[in-house]
Amino acid sequence: MTDHDSAATPGYDPSAFREVFENHFTYEAGFRRNVDRFAGRTALTDPDNGRSWTYAELGVQVDRLAAGLRARGLRGGDVVLYQLFNSPEFALCYLATQRAGVIGSPVNFRLAAGEVGYILDDSRPKIYVYDTELTEVVRQALELAEHQPDMLVAVGGGEPLAGAIAFADLAADSEPGLGVGALHVPGQPPYPPTYRETTRLYTSGTPGMPKGVALNSLVEVLSAHDVIMHFPLGPTDKTLNMTPWFHRGGLYSGGPNPLFYVGASAVVLRQFDPGRVLDLVQQEGLTFLIGAPTNLARLADAQEAQARDLSTLRGIVTMGAPLERDAALRYQRLLTPRIFNGYGTTEAFWNTFLRPEDLPDGAGSAGRSCTDDDVAVVHVYPDRIADPDDVVARDGVEVGEVAVRSVKSGYAYLNQPDEQQAKFRDGWLYAGDLASWDAEGLVTIIGRKDDMITSGGENVHPVQVEEVLNRHPQVADSVVVGLPDPEWGELVVAYLVAHGEAPSTGDLEKHCLADPMLANYKRPRLYGFVDEVPLTATGKKIHYQMRDLAIADQAAGLLVRP
Secondary structure, X not given: OOHHHHHHOOOOOOHHHHHHHHHHOOHHHHHHHHHHHOOOOEEEEEOOOOEEEEHHHXXXXXXXXXXXXXXXXXXXXXXXXXXXXXXXXXHHHHHHHHXXXXXXXXXXXXXXXXXXXXXXXXXXXXXXXEEHHHHXXXXXXXXXXXXOOOEEEEEOOOOOOOOOEEHHHHOOOOOOOOOHHHOOOOOOOOOOHHHOEEEEEEEOOOXXXXXXXXXXXXXXXXXXXXXXXHOOOOOOOEEEEOOOOOOHHHHHOOOHHHHHHHOOEEEOOOOOOHHHHHHHHHHHOOOEEEEOHHHHHHHHHHHHHOOOOOOOOOEEEEEOOOOOHHHHHHHHHHOOOOEEEEEEEOOOEEEEEEOHHHOOOOOOOOOEEOOOOEEEEEOEOOOXXXXXXXXXXOOOOOOEEEEEEOOOXXXXXXXXXXXXXXXXXXXXXEEEEEEEEOOOOOEEEEEEOOOOEEEOOEEEOHHHHHHHHHOOOOEEEEEEEEEEEOOOEEEEEEEEEEOOOOOOHHHHHHHHHHOOOOOHHHOOOEEEEXXXXXXXXXXXXXXXXXXXXXXXXHHOOOOEOO
């Protein structure tokens, strides 16, 4: 008898459970319960505009927007792309796409036009919602893309593109019953609602173009459950995520996903300002703040300059980079003793968690595995991927690659079968991060296997920047690395081999800013010149060697700013 035979045990029939689990255990159903049971509680506050919505009011707006999407012909499998700053409209798009049974795809508002155009062709959205502050980027992206959305929807008071409708006009006049349970794409398997794709996030990947990560409704629910367990987060909490919501960490760590599922309250802030955040803690009684280490450093500076009453805080959660011991102690002293740090990826959310009781001794590590996750640090081989049980010594010294198995993971890349095969194996995600781990399970991230740079919480792939630099007529070759920086995590540094007369750094800055395939934040902030780029025997650039050189050159004052 196999393990599966137990389902056929006389007297036991799991079919009723499966019917409920696969068809009703959805994120949208969880939000709908809160619209009823917490009808009068505040769900969302926009302090910049003095607006707030109770759960009942938010539910009505979500229904109207979902009905508007359905009235325009959107059905299961159709995509709504939204490129928005943190805002009520972002929250409505996130909730209403799930209510309508379609796919919502939040996109980085910092991307260059060429990158956005690539995403338009990759996801082929029916509707494209954008902030009018991004109008010129959107215009260029549409010119570069082959796919043209059926409808453009503008958010904000700026000049919209020709033919775009206002966001308010996207909603229906009423909120009729939607009957979304049976929605599916004709010709495709009618997946039960639990397994149906709800959200599509884009992450950077080789050679730097974004990859679409498909998340289903069960992933939405389990991601919310994870945050609810680990903070812990409850219906009386009020949080502010200081990072952009289009990130997995922004949307799912104390952002709209867990808050609207548990019945808590979200305070939205369009752009991070440390003084404003501290004021809101005092004025709104915020219980959790979420952000990158850069955010915490600036909060500590602002609190030291002008102290606010932060007594309502139950914790600050950071992610994206390890916390150094001295920094952790400072944040505990100035902000709150309860500092957390999560490590993860767009694909699988966070998979290790450093808790306040792990500090300060555990500072510098990424913590232990999350409650429902398996984490391993496996050997790295030049010609194959290690099995999940082929682990390095748990001595805190030997370095390997992080592999995770998580029910919060999206296991598919849109239109990227080779990337999918390279990263996912037998339910495990090979994250591409190098780390060590110790006998207590504390994982310490060492760096990127593929040399990815993380600057200000954003991923920058060296190959993409190198390709742009190499298009300059006076550049024969280039190598791009990350230089450790206390504020930004890493600074983008470029070493160039000149073709003839070396270009000026000002000319290189203009060249990068003008390239439609490179977001501004990815451009180099420091430059150096070399006679040749170090290569392996197979012709691959040796980035780690150049990174060591950048550290030495910076200490010697040899790197040049544009």
